[in-house]
Amino acid sequence: MNNKVWQLSLLSFVVAAFTGFLYRYGMFWPLPEGIGFANIRHAHSHLMFFNWATPPLMVWMATAVVNGNEQRLSARFGACLYTMLFLGFLSYPFFLLYGYHSVPIGSASLPLAAIISGLVMITWYWFIWLYWKERKTTGDSLHLTLYDGALIALVISSLGAWGVSVFQFTDIDSPLVSSAMTHFFLGVFTEGWVVIGLLGMIWHRAGEPALPFEAWWLWLPLLFGSMLVFPFSLDRSIITPAMHLSANAGLILIGISTALHLWLFVRRKLLIGFLMKTVAVLIGLKVLFQLIAVLPFGIWPGEHGLRVLYLHLLLLGIVSPVLVEWFHPNRERAAKTIFTLTIxxxxxxxxxxxxxxxxxxxxxxxxxxxxxxxxxxGVPAAWLLVKAFRPES
Ligand code: HEM
Structure with missing residues (x-):
């Protein structure tokens, strides 16, 4: 099942990457009728989040709690993960054509992309329920603790997303609250769920490290920090000093925890080879960027260009090569190197x-x-996809 989920995730990457390219194409030439920039961005980012960043992490988590038993993995988690991927794909054309707007169906009109996104979040809860059932039977280790922490972050982030939907039905007319909840979701999803989950994956394969400090330093600061950083994505002029202070505290917490992981990786000599060395440098840059943003240089991480750069540094530069390396260990060296260079x-x-x-x-x-x-x-990713279909892969 691991490989099937991986194939579908890689396919999502190829489609979403092409969608990112379409956005840039639209800056030079006319886009297909009815497709606007905002919708392309929604289609791209949701498919990347729903089907690229999430199911591969979950497969590793599920494998850990069933002790690598393939049959049990498929029996317990197969339906959930395939439904999740199916819904992720289903949301794509609706985001592309309608964004969050309602779609006319007969005499009614429904926001289908938002509804499908809600269903995707329900499959996340389904996964967490299955995970906890199995988790009770496993022992403790750093990677399992990180997986637990990542899933807590996933639940907390989803509350922000539900908040936006519920808020639309209230009488309160404040774009600030809606934007704050959206960015709360984004912050906890990326810095909490994705980052803690990915670090869990790295320790899962590397084995238990000897820690000269308590293990909670490796995830709790990330979890709390991820909940505090959302004010950076709001308009700078409306941020109160207290909000700015708490957002800075969030960046420092995330920076400390990430730097500790990086230090342990280096000490354990885990980051070998071009791909992982590149990831190490990018993790270092991430920490540096977050710490510089705290200092009074006037850098605002939420500014559009900087935010797009930072998000891609993390999700494309750090997360994507690790996923590729973890699902293609010791093979497809050329494709993985080219993938990293294109990134x-x-x-x-x-x-x-x-x-x-x-x-x-x-x-x-x-x-x-x-x-x-x-x-x-998208090109080396398509190449890896073809390789993933080979029976010997
Ligand atoms: C394959 C290479 C990729 C390309 C070519 C690409 C391209 C783009 C483009 C053109 C935008 C719109 C930029 C703008 O608004 O100015 C964008 C936004 C975004 N992308 Fe990517 N992207 C890639 C990979 C990824 C990955 C791997 C993820 C996540 C797992 C991701 C998540 C996002 C998000 C969340 C946004 C919205 C940013 C915002 O407006 O806040 N992208 N991407």
Whole structure:
């Protein structure tokens, strides 16, 4: 089952990556009738979150709690994970064509993408329930503790997303509250669920480290920090000093915990080979970026260009190569190296258009390079997908 889920996740990556490219294409040439930038962004980001970042992490978690028993894995978790992936794919055309708007069906009109997203979140709860049932029978280890922490983050993040839906039915007319809840979801989902889960995956394969401090340092600061950073995504002019202070505290907490993991990885010599060394450098840059954002240099992490760069540094630069390496261990070296290089190309071009790249060093025709780079990662991902279909894979 691991490989089937992985194939579907890789397929999602290829489709979502092409959708990201379509966004850049639309900056030069007319987009297909009825498809706007906002909807393309929704379709891209939701498919990446629903089907790329989530099911592969869950497969590793499920494998851990069934002690690697393939049959039990399929029997307990198969229906849940396939339903999750199916709904993720189903949401894609609705996000692309209608975004969060209602779709006319006969005499009614329903926000189908939002409804399907709600169903996806229900499959997350379904997974958590199955996980806890199995978890009771397993012992304790760092990776299981991290998996537990990641799933707690997933539940907490989903509350933000439900909050946005419920809020639409109240009389309170405040775009600020709705935006705060959306960004609360995004923050806890990325810094909490994805990051803690990914770190769990890394320790799962590496084995238990000898810790010179309490294990909670490796996840609790990430969990609490992820809940505090959302004010950075709001308009800077409306942030109160207390909100700014708590968001800074969130960044520091996340930075400390991530730096501790990085230090342990280096001490255990886990980050070997081009792909993992690149991941190590990007984790270092992530920590550096978050700590610089706390210092009074006037950097606002929520600014559009910087936010897009940071999100891709984390989700494309750190998460994606680790997933590829973990599902293709010791094989497809060329495809994995090219995948990593194309990701670096995307990140460099995003740095150019982040708003912080010096004008005198700007590359001529920069958006052409942004367009070319956006096309690249889908190619080695498609190659890996073909490889994943080979029976010997
Ligand atoms: C395969 C390479 C990728 C390309 C070419 C790409 C491209 C893009 C583009 C063009 C945008 C819109 C940027 C804008 O609004 O200015 C975007 C936004 C976004 N992407 Fe990606 N992306 C890639 C990978 C990923 C991955 C792996 C994830 C998550 C797992 C991801 C998550 C997001 C999110 C959440 C946004 C919305 C950002 C925001 O407006 O706050 N992307 N991406």
């Amino acid at each position: 670096l190309a995307v990140l460099v071009t995003l740095l150019f258009i982040s708003g912080y790249w010096p004008a005198q060093l700007m590359v001529p025709n920069v958006y052409h390079w942004v367009l070319v780079a956006a096309f690249l990662p």
